[in-house]
Amino acid sequence: MRLILASAxxxxxxxxxxxxxxxxxxxxxxxxxxxRKGELPVGYARRMAAGKAAAVAEPGALILAADTxxxxxxxxxxxxxxxxxxxAALSLLSGRRHRVHSAVTLIDCEGRARHRxxxxxxxxxxxxxxxxDGYLAAGEWRGKAGGYAIQGRxxxxxxxxxxxxxxxxxxxxxxxxxxxxxxxxPLG
Numbered sequence: 001m002r003l004i005l006a007s008a009x010x011x012x013x014x015x016x017x018x019x020x021x022x023x024x025x026x027x028x029x030x031x032x033x034x035x036r037k038g039e040l041p042v043g044y045a046r047r048m049a050a051g052k053a054a055a056v057a058e059p060g061a062l063i064l065a066a067d068t069x070x071x072x073x074x075x076x077x078x079x080x081x082x083x084x085x086x087x088a089a090l091s092l093l094s095g096r097r098h099r100v101h102s103a104v105t106l107i108d109c110e111g112r113a114r115h116r117x118x119x120x121x122x123x124x125x126x127x128x129x130x131x132x133d134g135y136l137a138a139g140e141w142r143g144k145a146g147g148y149a150i151q152g153r154x155x156x157x158x159x160x161x162x163x164x165x166x167x168x169x170x171x172x173x174x175x176x177x178x179x180x181x182x183x184x185x186p187l188g
Contacts, residue, residue: 001185002062003180003185004061004063005027007028033048045069052065054107062185064105068170070146072098077098080142085147086144091127098121100163100167103116119163140152
């Protein structure tokens with residue numbers, strides 16, 4: 001049974017390895033990730049995961065795709081591409097709770113798509129100017145939703161996580177394992 005991961009994320013590969021899964025191929029999906037006008041975070045995460053899976057669909061193979069969205073209320077925070085974007089996102093999250101939605105889609109060998117969603121609540125401490133500057137100087141924020149990576153330095157800035165830690169990193173393992181098992185993928 002051939003498994004294709006539709007993601008360029010090294011974090012997702014690492015997370016899959018934690019449950020003993022090594023994809024046969026990694027094919028990053030090239031899709032437009034622009035949120036639609038008025039689109040809410042959960043709907044956006046689901047649409048992105050499904051779109052990524054469909055973009056690399058291959059007959060007879062399992063296609064696994066995911067998308068993780070950091071949401072401040074109804075607002076979808078972007079993947080920070082500039083220090084200014086990261087600073088704005090982290091300033092917004094400082095001292096507040098926010099949600100992280102990780103959607104997973106698995107297309108099975110018959111072409112049927114199955115979907116799961118993990119939603120977690122992350123609470124940041126109030127960040128001092130020095131803490132914010134130090135985090136930004138480390139550069140870990142580049143390309144990260146909401147401008148942070150919980151599996152790195154930002155973990156020391158997080159007061160609490162309620163939900164799936166792996167989901168906040170980028171691939172909720174409980175939901176992913178359930179989808180793979182339901183599709184007949186051999187798991188230990």
